[in-house]
Amino acid sequence: MRHAPGQAPGRLRTALLVPAALLLSGCGIPSTGVVESGEPATGAQSPALVYFVRDGALVPVPRTSAKRFDLSTAMALLLKGPDPVERKEGLSTLIPPMKADPKVGVEGAKVSVVFYPGSRPLKGAGLQQLICTVAHARQVEDPGIGLVSVTVTGSLGGSGTWRAEGSTKTCAVASSPADAALQAQRP
Template sequence: MNPSARSRTATTAPRTQPLGRGRPGRNARRALPVLFAALLPLSACGIPETGVVEAGEPATGVLQPGVTAAPSETAPEPVPLVKVPLYFVTDGALTAVSRTVAGSTDLGSAVLMLFKGPDPQERRSGLTTELPPAAVAPTIRTDGAVVNVQLPRTAGSLSDTAVDQLACTVAVARLRQDPALGSAQVTVEQPGGRLAGRSSDDCPSGAARETTGPPETAETGGTGG
């Protein structure tokens, strides 16, 4: 063979490399991007590739299965019971009644209860009233030991016994508010300007009847200072 031909043959012959050496195969080059893409979300979310990371403090107050938490309850404050003096009528004469109610009372509350008349138990014991039912509460003004009770325009004319009921109830209630007064003077002003004055000294001072029924709730009446 021509030496120049051998030289060209040796130059153009393809070189072969041993298996497993040199550049990676085509499949390996394709697998690397896929692997990087799979690891990227884990790194972006801050999730470690291996191991367990503990964070925060352990939970407290965990109940056992089947056990429920008891609600926090506070004991209600007891409502005070007070006695309200009222004057009704027995056989044409005034009779003092001490009615027990729940909550604090004022002069207006006592007057409203008086105008409602005796309760069923008091009626069974023979108590009546000469005061008519009042749709509007009277206006009450106090100035020390002096109390003025102004009846609404819709109120009719009161009998002397009805005036005594109203004046004595207000007078004794005022002395319950301020025992240091000693006595109280009550003026009842009726529609048309008619005035009637009474003193607590003129009211029956005998022992008041006690009501034994369930205590009622005190109502707020219209009063003026």
């Protein structure tokens, strides 16, 4: 059967009209305008590390915070110690309970931690916990800062002072925010 020029058979016409109708009608979702849904995005925060101990070895534990992670947040998390789940996994802290929180000062890439009078000197893995947690927190605060040095001092209560130093170089694992991101992604 022949059709007049310009006329297509019924099936062909239907086959051509359906896609055209779909294209012209869109997907059927009405426009809604601007929808308010909370605060604007602020970007991904680098995970911060708090260092604990397992079998005498330093273990970096990724932490996130609802607020901006800074040195005071890092110190609070460190002094609080591992949570119950982490304790079941064998993590502990070698930093003894304290009568008062140490004072933390910052000058560029140098961090000072001053313990209250009468505090016992930190040694070994306990000292490394403090140095690495504080140094890493400083790097999270200022990602371009590079090497961070930490000086820890305390008064022995009339019989002298004690002092220890360290840096991100002495933190064998995850000494930068980029390393922390990799550590946080591991199971």
